Amino acid sequence: MPQGGAAGGTTPPGTVFAVRAFGPGLPVPGSDGELIVHSAELVVRVQGTTWRAPLRELALREAGFGGPGIELAWGKGEERRALQILDPARANALLAHPAILALPQYARLRRRQRRHGFGRGLGWTAVGVFLALPLLALVAFVLSADRLAGWVVGRLPTAVETKFGRASFDRMKPTLELRDSGPAFEAVSALGARLTAGSRYHYAFHVAKDATLNAYALPGGIVVVHTGLIAATKRPEELAGVLAHEVQHVELRHSTKSVVKELGLSALWAFVTGSYGDSLPARAAREMTGLKFSRDAETEADRQGFAALVKADIDPSGMPAFFATMEKTVGDAPAAFLSSHPLSGERKAALERERAAVGSRTFHALPGAAAWPPAP
Amino acid sequence: MAMDVIDYEIFGDDIQYVEVELDPGEAAIGEAGAMMMMQDGIEMDTVFGDGSPQQAGLFGKLMGAGKRLLTGESLFTTIFHNEGSGKRRVAFAAPYPGHIVPIGLADIGGTLICQKDSFLCAARGVSLGIAFNRKLGVGLFGGEGFIMQKLDGDGMVFVHAGGTLAVRDLKPGETLRVDTGCVVGLQPSVNFDIQYVGKLKSALFSGEGVFFATLTGPGRVWIQSLPLSRLANRILLSAPAAGGRQVGEGSLLGSLGSLIDGDNR
Numbered sequence: 242m243p244q245g246g247a248a249g250g251t252t253p254p255g256t257v258f259a260v261r262a263f264g265p266g267l268p269v270p271g272s273d274g275e276l277i278v279h280s281a282e283l284v285v286r287v288q289g290t291t292w293r294a295p296l297r298e299l300a301l302r303e304a305g306f307g308g309p310g311i312e313l314a315w316g317k318g319e320e321r322r323a324l325q326i327l328d329p330a331r332a333n334a335l336l337a338h339p340a341i342l343a344l345p346q347y348a349r350l351r352r353r354q355r356r357h358g359f360g361r362g363l364g365w366t367a368v369g370v371f372l373a374l375p376l377l378a379l380v381a382f383v384l385s386a387d388r389l390a391g392w393v394v395g396r397l398p399t400a401v402e403t404k405f406g407r408a409s410f411d412r413m414k415p416t417l418e419l420r421d422s423g424p425a426f427e428a429v430s431a432l433g434a435r436l437t438a439g440s441r442y443h444y445a446f447h448v449a450k451d452a453t454l455n456a457y458a459l460p461g462g463i464v465v466v467h468t469g470l471i472a473a474t475k476r477p478e479e480l481a482g483v484l485a486h487e488v489q490h491v492e493l494r495h496s497t498k499s500v501v502k503e504l505g506l507s508a509l510w511a512f513v514t515g516s517y518g519d520s521l522p523a524r525a526a527r528e529m530t531g532l533k534f535s536r537d538a539e540t541e542a543d544r545q546g547f548a549a550l551v552k553a554d555i556d557p558s559g560m561p562a563f564f565a566t567m568e569k570t571v572g573d574a575p576a577a578f579l580s581s582h583p584l585s586g587e588r589k590a591a592l593e594r595e596r597a598a599v600g601s602r603t604f605h606a607l608p609g610a611a612a613w614p615p616a617p
Numbered sequence: 618m619a620m621d622v623i624d625y626e627i628f629g630d631d632i633q634y635v636e637v638e639l640d641p642g643e644a645a646i647g648e649a650g651a652m653m654m655m656q657d658g659i660e661m662d663t664v665f666g667d668g669s670p671q672q673a674g675l676f677g678k679l680m681g682a683g684k685r686l687l688t689g690e691s692l693f694t695t696i697f698h699n700e701g702s703g704k705r706r707v708a709f710a711a712p713y714p715g716h717i718v719p720i721g722l723a724d725i726g727g728t729l730i731c732q733k734d735s736f737l738c739a740a741r742g743v744s745l746g747i748a749f750n751r752k753l754g755v756g757l758f759g760g761e762g763f764i765m766q767k768l769d770g771d772g773m774v775f776v777h778a779g780g781t782l783a784v785r786d787l788k789p790g791e792t793l794r795v796d797t798g799c800v801v802g803l804q805p806s807v808n809f810d811i812q813y814v815g816k817l818k819s820a821l822f823s824g825e826g827v828f829f830a831t832l833t834g835p836g837r838v839w840i841q842s843l844p845l846s847r848l849a850n851r852i853l854l855s856a857p858a859a860g861g862r863q864v865g866e867g868s869l870l871g872s873l874g875s876l877i878d879g880d881n882r
Contacts, residue, residue: 261726261806263835269786270725270804270837306730306748306765306805314789323789323835325806364753 252337254278259331262287264322276324278338283313285324292322296340301350311335383506390502394494399441399461402497406461417465418450424615425471432481432607433464435553436488444488448617454567458487460497468617473566475614477607478559485546485553485560493545495538540588547595556604561592623740623773625719633717634710635775637738644698644741645707651737653710658701663693696741709738713845715779720802723771725837730809731776731802733766740772754811758828760797760844776802780843787834794829798844804836 255277262274262285274287278296285292294315304312310327326332341347382389420426426448433446442462451467458464464487466480474480490496543560550557609615623645624638634653637645655661665678682693699705711717717737720729730748739745748767750756756763768774778801785793787807794812803809811828814820820827832838 263789263806268724269788269835271806271835273726302808304806304808306750306767306803306807306809310805312806316789319788321789323806325835327805361751361753368753 251339251342252334254280254339256334256338258326258335260285260324260326262292262322262324264292264316265319266290271325274324276335278335278340280340294322296344299344299346301344301346303350303354386502386506387498390498390505393501393505394498397497397501402494403443403461405497405500406459406463409459410463417447420448420450420468420617423448423617424612425468425617428477428480428609428615429466429471429484432477432484432555433488435555436481436485436549437462438553440488440492442491444491446484450617456483456487458490458496460491460494460500462491464488464491471617472614474559474563475566476559477609477613478556479563479566480559480614481550481553481555481607482546482557482560482563485550485555485557486542489542489545489549490538493538493541495542540591543588543592544595547592551599551602554604555607557599558596561589561596564589564592625773625775627717627719631716632711632714633777634708635717635719635738636706636708638704638706639697639699640704641699641702644696645738646741646743647695647697647707647709647738648736649693649695651709651712652695652697653708655697655707656705658699658703658705659697659707660700662696662698664696665693694745698741709775711737711777713779714848715777715841715843715845716782717775717777718782718784718801718839720774720776720839721772722768722774725804726806727769727771728805729768729774729776729802730805731766731768731839732761732778732800733764735776735778735801736766736768737775737777739768739770739774743768743770743772743774748805750809752810754828755809755830758797759800759809759811759830761800761830776839778839778841779845779848780841783840783842785832785838785840787832787836787838789835791834793832793838793840795832795840797826797828797830798846799840799842800830800832800838801841802839803832804838806834807836807838808833 258276258278260274260276261271263269263271267288272288274285277284281297282293282295283299285294298315300314302312302314304310304325305327309329309332310325311332312323312325314321314323316322326335335341336347426446429446429448433444437444440462444462444464447463447465448471449465449467452469453467454470454473456464456466456470464484466483466487470483471480474483547557547560550560623643625635626638627633627635639645639659649663652661665682697707722729722743736745746767746769748765750759750761750763750765752759755761768776782801787793797811800809808831810831810833812831813828814823814825819825
């Protein structure tokens with residue numbers, strides 16, 4: 242759109258403009274001509290002829306594809322003639338000519354341009370908002386994903402969770418070397434049963450042969466403990482501490498929540514982007530193994546696990562003690578448990594406070610301490 | 618670089634190809650995949666962008682290539698140059714039924730705005746750019762989208778469009794109303810806009826849509842009778858495999874008959 246007034250003010254009166262001329266006697270695609278604007282009329286020399294037209298009869302409009310140029314037209318019917326300058330800089334120069342600036346048509350053109358500019362801005366804004374809507378929905382969902390996931394999970398029957406946990410476990414089974422017999426399994430099961438007495442979930446504890454120090458819980462009550470972790474515990478209370486923590490992830494439905502959140506987000510992402518790259522079940526299974534909870538969830542599991550230990554008459558000092566052992570990294574075994582359960586300063590402080598609250602209460606010693614750790 | 622003056626000949630009726638004659642040292646650029654046949658002595662060279670001389674430097678080349686992506690063309694252009702000693706010919710074929718129109722850019726003031734994807738081939742030196750349609754209504758409802766192709770230079774270009782092509786010369790102020798989607802090309806002096814069909818009844822039931830494209834002179838415009846998408850739609854609708862009805866075999870046995878005559882594949 243030509244803007245009023247070229248950089249140096251007005252264009253000098255005698256300027257010759259190169260124009261494309263259209264009209265009777267000329268080929269339809271137009272011919273190149275020269276235009277001189279006088280105070281009351283314009284003179285065009287094109288193809289050896291001369292056109293003259295009074296300025297007050299001119300019609301001014303934007304020209305060119307997308308409207309960067311200017312058109313001057315006059316005459317009626319067969320006698321209609323038009324001049325165009327499509328180069329924006331040269332069009333602006335013509336519009337800055339004092340004789341053109343003084344025309345009432347020029348003021349009308351400017352008003353029309355302003356109106357169109359406003360309408361165009363409005364239109365583009367509408368288009369932009371329309372295109373941005375799915376993105377805004379995505380952002381809104383991400384921001385409230387935790388709350389939404391909690392709401393959905395709260396309405397999910399435990400049977401569904403159990404089914405989901407079983408299905409995920411069946412998918413993982415081929416990669417696990419389960420050791421579901423022997424002293425280690427007995428010890429884990431016995432401790433687990435003590436910690437989960439009266440729960441609405443039916444727990445199943447498993448021991449997997451794996452040198453990494455790790456333990457994890459699937460929704461619905463499946464808890465897997467690696468042999469490496471059992472070997473690293475110094476007394477039954479420490480193992481009980483780990484189990485209490487994992488059991489609370491199930492009780493508080495942390496993994497279900499994070500899976501629901503992940504599924505919801507990926508479904509929404511697929512909806513927004515239109516690409517369904519990864520199948521959702523495959524994603525869910527992968528999510529199970531690499532579960533990472535928020536720091537809040539970990540702290541919550543610590544606190545509730547601590548309370549569960551106290552309730553089950555197990556010395557809760559095993560929990561912070563084992564976390565401390567883990568931090569010092571036992572041998573060359575990678576402490577995977579720590580990488581998925583990062584021990585933050587706040588968590589440690591919270592555990593200390595819990596222990597202080599328990600005070601000097603004494604607990605019955607757990608059986609099996611003499612032959613600890615149990616062999617797988 | 619001066620434009621190469623090329624001689625050409627168009628063959629065929631409704632599915633055409635154009636044969637371009639190149640003097641020694643002359644070259645033509647073709648849309649990737651448009652080449653049909655070429656004689657000995659013609660060398661093919663693929664360049665990034667459109668191969669016009671102003672695209673010096675990496676940045677210019679990237680810009681040119683990006684523009685081509687926007688117009689739906691390939692990132693690369695193929696240059697065919699005659700390295701032989703005599704006249705040599707190379708042919709470019711249209712990708713779907715329609716007509717090839719030769720347009721001399723010098724005759725129409727040096728610039729042609731055309732439908733994206735309609736470019737077939739040109740003399741070397743023609744630059745392929747984009748023309749962005751700033752009128753929101755035209756972009757949304759004009760049938761050509763926001764982006765059209767701009768061919769600049771003074772050589773010969775060949776564009777291709779569906780069905781039969783009409784060339785209309787518009788005098789200053791003369792307006793032609795066109796079905797949306799049928800505008801193939803226009804001189805930049807022509808004003809391209811849209812217009813409401815006028816009556817609600819027509820908008821809903823005339824089958825012409827809610828808007829016409831309007832082209833206001835001065836200048837020359839090219840209109841196609843059959844946009845490819847319309848043809849494709851009809852073909853898809855009547856494809857028996859896609860639920861269309863099979864007609865024309867007229868067998869009493871019905872589907873059994875087509876089983877026997879082997880047409881039921």
